[in-house]
Amino acid sequence: MGFLHQRRGLAPYLLLAPGMLWLAAFFLVPLGFLVYQSLQSGNIDFGYAFTWAWGNYWSAIKGYRGEFERSFEYAGLATVIALVVSYPVAYWIAFRGGRWKNLLLLFIVAPFFVTYLIRTLAWETILSDHGFVVRLLTDIHLVSPGGRVLATGTAVVAGITYNFLPFMALPLYVSLEQIDQSLVEAAGDLYASKWIAFLRVTFPLSLPGVVAGTLLTFIPAAGDFINAQLLGSPTSHMIGNVINSKFNELIDYPAAAAMSFILMAIILGMVLLYARAVGTEKLTG
Amino acid sequence: MTAVTPVADGAPATAEYDIRLIGLTKRFDDVVAVDNISLDIDRGHFFALLGPSGCGKTTTLRMIGGFEEPSEGRIELGGVDVARLPPYKRDVNTVFQSYALFPHLSIFENVAFGLKRRGIKGGDLRKRVGDALELVGLAGLDRRKPRQLSGGQQQRIALARALVNRPRVLLLDEPLGALDLKLRKEMQLELKRIQHEVGITFVHVTHDQEEAMTMADRIVIMNGGHIEQVGEPSELYEQPRTPFVAGFLGVSNLLSGTIVGDDRVKLQDGTEVRVPTAALAGRQGNVQIGVRPEKLRIGGGEENSLSGTVAESAYIGVSTQYILDTPAGPVTVYVQNDRLGAQVANGERLTLGWSPDCTFVVDAQEDT
Numbered sequence: 324m325g326f327l328h329q330r331r332g333l334a335p336y337l338l339l340a341p342g343m344l345w346l347a348a349f350f351l352v353p354l355g356f357l358v359y360q361s362l363q364s365g366n367i368d369f370g371y372a373f374t375w376a377w378g379n380y381w382s383a384i385k386g387y388r389g390e391f392e393r394s395f396e397y398a399g400l401a402t403v404i405a406l407v408v409s410y411p412v413a414y415w416i417a418f419r420g421g422r423w424k425n426l427l428l429l430f431i432v433a434p435f436f437v438t439y440l441i442r443t444l445a446w447e448t449i450l451s452d453h454g455f456v457v458r459l460l461t462d463i464h465l466v467s468p469g470g471r472v473l474a475t476g477t478a479v480v481a482g483i484t485y486n487f488l489p490f491m492a493l494p495l496y497v498s499l500e501q502i503d504q505s506l507v508e509a510a511g512d513l514y515a516s517k518w519i520a521f522l523r524v525t526f527p528l529s530l531p532g533v534v535a536g537t538l539l540t541f542i543p544a545a546g547d548f549i550n551a552q553l554l555g556s557p558t559s560h561m562i563g564n565v566i567n568s569k570f571n572e573l574i575d576y577p578a579a580a581a582m583s584f585i586l587m588a589i590i591l592g593m594v595l596l597y598a599r600a601v602g603t604e605k606l607t608g
Numbered sequence: 609m610t611a612v613t614p615v616a617d618g619a620p621a622t623a624e625y626d627i628r629l630i631g632l633t634k635r636f637d638d639v640v641a642v643d644n645i646s647l648d649i650d651r652g653h654f655f656a657l658l659g660p661s662g663c664g665k666t667t668t669l670r671m672i673g674g675f676e677e678p679s680e681g682r683i684e685l686g687g688v689d690v691a692r693l694p695p696y697k698r699d700v701n702t703v704f705q706s707y708a709l710f711p712h713l714s715i716f717e718n719v720a721f722g723l724k725r726r727g728i729k730g731g732d733l734r735k736r737v738g739d740a741l742e743l744v745g746l747a748g749l750d751r752r753k754p755r756q757l758s759g760g761q762q763q764r765i766a767l768a769r770a771l772v773n774r775p776r777v778l779l780l781d782e783p784l785g786a787l788d789l790k791l792r793k794e795m796q797l798e799l800k801r802i803q804h805e806v807g808i809t810f811v812h813v814t815h816d817q818e819e820a821m822t823m824a825d826r827i828v829i830m831n832g833g834h835i836e837q838v839g840e841p842s843e844l845y846e847q848p849r850t851p852f853v854a855g856f857l858g859v860s861n862l863l864s865g866t867i868v869g870d871d872r873v874k875l876q877d878g879t880e881v882r883v884p885t886a887a888l889a890g891r892q893g894n895v896q897i898g899v900r901p902e903k904l905r906i907g908g909g910e911e912n913s914l915s916g917t918v919a920e921s922a923y924i925g926v927s928t929q930y931i932l933d934t935p936a937g938p939v940t941v942y943v944q945n946d947r948l949g950a951q952v953a954n955g956e957r958l959t960l961g962w963s964p965d966c967t968f969v970v971d972a973q974e975d976t
Contacts, residue, residue, distance in 0.1 A: 503706065503708065505704050505705075505706055505708040506708050506710060506711075508673075508675050508695070508702075508704070508708065509702070509704060509708035509709075509710070510710075510721070511674070511675075511694065511695040511696050512673060512674075512675075512695050512696070512700075512701055512702045512722075512770075513696075513701065513721045513722035513725060513769070513770075513773070514696045514722050514725035514726055514773075515696055515721070515725050516694075516696055517694075519725065523721075524710060527712045528711070528712055
């Protein structure tokens with residue numbers, strides 16, 4: 324009996340152990356190493372040494388404030404656009420999709436069958452100076468003659484929006500699909516027009532999906548560098564581009580580590596503020 | 609199939625109807641869910657729409673509520689056709705089967721939902737919500753969320769949320785289905801009390817005949833998309849007009865026969881029985897006569913009688929149930945156990961007697 328009892332007491336820990344070990348080995352340890360490296364000084368030729376080099380942080384903030392701000396601006400814009408575009412789509416599939424639901428969802432996920440890099444390169448072609456998008460936009464006077472879309476911030480935001488759209492649409496779909504239609508009927512029964520029923524019942528009940536979707540879009544978007552690299556220009560570079568070049572080209576590990584850490588800290592802070600503003604229970608439904 | 613269009617009988621021509629259904633039909637693709645029904649529901653009554661699943665009772669209710677658009681026909685609410693109006697423009701409120709309480713809103717906000725849409729605010733709003741919660745016996749729970757309440761409490765909140773708007777008609781879609789038996793019995797009496805207190809017309813959909821009999825003033829029995837019979841519970845039980853009603857409400861003995869006079873029917877074995885003259889009005893040829901098992905007496909002394917042998921018996925305390933084989937067909941009889949040692953053994957021969965007044969007549973079985 325004692326043995327059985329002991330076994331049951333251990334079970335939760337045994338079940339948690341693989342995940343915890345994974346997180347410890349591949350997240351906590353590297354994170355510690357990141358912090359350690361961010362406080363080193365030196366260079367690749369003479370080696371790096373741990374010197375409590377807080378200066379790495381100050382110079383990252385002072386030197387690349389614009390890139391930091393741009394990262395959050397682009398990620399924020401892309402998140403808002405993705406939300407506005409995805410919500411009606413997810414709504415329509417959830418409530419009007421009928422037997423086509425699964426096929427329609429497959430369409431949303433379909434771009435994932437192509438590599439991220441290839442998809443972004445395709446956008447380079449789509450937005451190129453002689454492509455049909457620029458021609459159309461020129462024709463309707465949204466782009467001045469000879470103007471470009473590629474190599475602008477607009478192209479970067481468009482690329483990010485496109486690439487992260489499924490991360491927004493799928494959680495939205497899941498939360499909308501779970502809404503009991505009799506609640507919408509009940510709102511109509513209680514004198515709410517379709518629009519009021521949406522505002523007072525459907526939308527509030529879909530908030531878990533909105534929160535999940537915005538986080539899943541915003542967090543990776545803020546750290547992205549592929550879109551800015553392929554679709555943007557140096558004036559539309561994001562902090563991800565800087566970290567990439569510090570790490571891969573300049574081999575300045577401490578600076579790259581410090582920037583990564585700052586990026587992470589800011590995102591974490593924003594997520595916490597966001598979670599507090601909308602209520603954490605929205606995250607779990 | 610004949611179009612049955614019963615109208616609440618006995619109501620004077622000047623009676624005020626809350627709802628009139630006229631030739632109402634609903635088709636889903638090829639399936640006719642509701643087949644050309646007409647019905648008057650008078651003010652202040654507790655109406656039950658009763659029938660087996662798939663009989664069209666819920667579809668009828670949903671058409672009155674505005675959740676399904678009729679394929680044909682009119683729905684008059686206080687004399688105005690509302691068949692094409694959306695739910696939010698109809699003066700009816702619904703208690704949903706699953707309650708459909710808004711999970712993200714407090715109990716107060718749930719009950720206040722309809723009033724707020726109608727622009728009621730402040731002290732008036734608080735008072736009316738408070739009164740409604742008191743009516744259902746749940747005052748003081750207004751800050752809770754629906755998930756913090758028991759099933760029975762949620763049911764009451766759903767009732768309060770609908771009644772607080774003082775609609776012309778309250779629609780109830782099997783509201784007690786999810787409750788356990790004891791709670792269901794309690795709520796049946798509670799609903800009846802509340803209906804008397806507020807005086808609003810209730811239209812209650814159920815498949816439970818006992819529930820309908822307990823609560824309703826009038827019952828509409830539906831089957832296969834049409835109305836079988838409308839009447840008071842006792843009327844439907846004592847004088848069912850169709851074999852379906854006779855079988856759906858309680859147990860009936862139905863025996864085939866042929867009309868041989870103004871008030872006489874000859875059963876298959878040649879026995880002649882007398883039935884009320886009114887029951888045969890307008891009928892001819894083959895019919896079935898019906899007697900409820902508790903109306904049969906062992907021994908003679910009644911005008912109608914039939915003999916047979918006991919094939920099966922079941923002692924159930926307050927009474928004993930026998931099934932007799934008679935030349936006219938099997939007959940079930942309930943005998944009150946008012947004396948000790950009065951049991952009859954299987955195989956014994958018995959004569960059953962019953963009064964012509966307790967006999968009803970329904971259409972002959974087409975083929976079995």
